[in-house]
Amino acid sequence: MVPGVEERGLVEALRRGEEQVLLEALRRGDEAAFLALVNRHHGAMVRLARAFVRSDAVAEEVAQEAWLAALEGLAAFRGEAGVKGWLLAIVANRARSRAVREARSVPMSSLASRDDDGDAGPAVDPDRFLPADHPQWPGHWSAPPSAFPEAQLLAAEAAGVARTAIAALPGRQQAVITLRDVEGLSAEEACLALGLSEENQRVLLHRARSRVRAELERYFTEGDRP
Amino acid sequence: MTPSDPGPSCQELVELVTDYLESRLAPAARARFEAHLGGCDGCVAFVEQLRQTVRVAGRAREDDVPEPARKALLEAFRGWKK
Numbered sequence: 001m002v003p004g005v006e007e008r009g010l011v012e013a014l015r016r017g018e019e020q021v022l023l024e025a026l027r028r029g030d031e032a033a034f035l036a037l038v039n040r041h042h043g044a045m046v047r048l049a050r051a052f053v054r055s056d057a058v059a060e061e062v063a064q065e066a067w068l069a070a071l072e073g074l075a076a077f078r079g080e081a082g083v084k085g086w087l088l089a090i091v092a093n094r095a096r097s098r099a100v101r102e103a104r105s106v107p108m109s110s111l112a113s114r115d116d117d118g119d120a121g122p123a124v125d126p127d128r129f130l131p132a133d134h135p136q137w138p139g140h141w142s143a144p145p146s147a148f149p150e151a152q153l154l155a156a157e158a159a160g161v162a163r164t165a166i167a168a169l170p171g172r173q174q175a176v177i178t179l180r181d182v183e184g185l186s187a188e189e190a191c192l193a194l195g196l197s198e199e200n201q202r203v204l205l206h207r208a209r210s211r212v213r214a215e216l217e218r219y220f221t222e223g224d225r226p
Numbered sequence: 227m228t229p230s231d232p233g234p235s236c237q238e239l240v241e242l243v244t245d246y247l248e249s250r251l252a253p254a255a256r257a258r259f260e261a262h263l264g265g266c267d268g269c270v271a272f273v274e275q276l277r278q279t280v281r282v283a284g285r286a287r288e289d290d291v292p293e294p295a296r297k298a299l300l301e302a303f304r305g306w307k308k
Contacts, residue, residue: 029307031300038299043289060295067299071306122241124272129237139235144268148278162279163286181283187248206244213279 019083027074038067041084044183045091048193050167051175052095054102062098066091088179088193099171123210148220158216165215169208176201177208233258239269243276 025033045066049059069090070077077086130142152158166177172194179190180201191201234242239262245251246259263270291299 031303034303035296035300038291038296039289042291042295042299043287047287060292064295064298064302068302068306071303122237123243124237124240126237129235139237141236141266141268144236145271145275147271147274153278153282158282159285162282163288166283166286177283181280182286184284202244202248202250206241209244209276209279209283210240212283213275216279216282217275 016079016082020079023074023077023079023083026071037083041087042067044084044178045087047178047182048088048091048175049095051169051171051178052092052099058098058102059095062095063091066094069094082189084183085185085189085193088183088185088189092175092193092195121207123206124214145217148216152220158219161216161219162212165212166208169211172196173204173208173211176204177212180205181209233262236262236266236269236272239266240272243273246273247276247280 022033022037026037042063045063046056046059049062049066050056053059053062066087070087073090079086128141128143128145130137130140132138134140148158166174166182169177175194176190176196179185179193180187185193187198187201190196191198194201196204239259242251242255242259246256251259263273
């Protein structure tokens, strides 16, 4: 048994149990239970919506609509996906159709730039490697990276750099990294919420992480904010 | 893996790191990946950077629900209760 796995399972079970209690209170119309759920999940819902729509205000609106839809659907909710996964799936659906509606009224170019994540751009700038025809070390680092300094990594500023870099990602990459790395959902939960295949999800996650890594590296080596 | 198998180059390896961290590499590919790490400080540092990126992203949240949103949601909830 790998240490930590069992413990994580226990924490997860406690969290689920607690959420069941909150849901039952919610069904009885308990305001405190509602506010507890809002405090816990609203931020994640807005962040996810923001990956699909063009402004913070619209993202906030989508998240609020999703809460209403959740309340309407509360009676039918069985709880197998977990409350967070359930709420985020509602947000993803609504944000997606909202984005489609928005796209009809905005120039195509702005949609294209936002959804430009289908390309297979490299994870790292090719200039960082020796050329493929190098006699001895083709494809080897010419400018190898070094691990980020731990102390600075813990500073609030590093988190700010990551936040800005994530906000600048194309929509689907932003949605995947938000669910996986910012909100800590599992691959299965993220796939369910976003309607992606596991492999597609992983490809998008790798591109997103690679871009955020590159921005962090730039920040640590040049002191630049993205 | 045979001794003549060169395994991935650094440039190829950086594309596999998320697959590696998510335990999605087939056993043979995983062995080649780890063999490469065994002899390459640059790639060890890169894998560490990606792990660090995941950790920093986990702190990239601002979780206070703004007061107007809280108010609007509470009103919506009260409407739903009726």
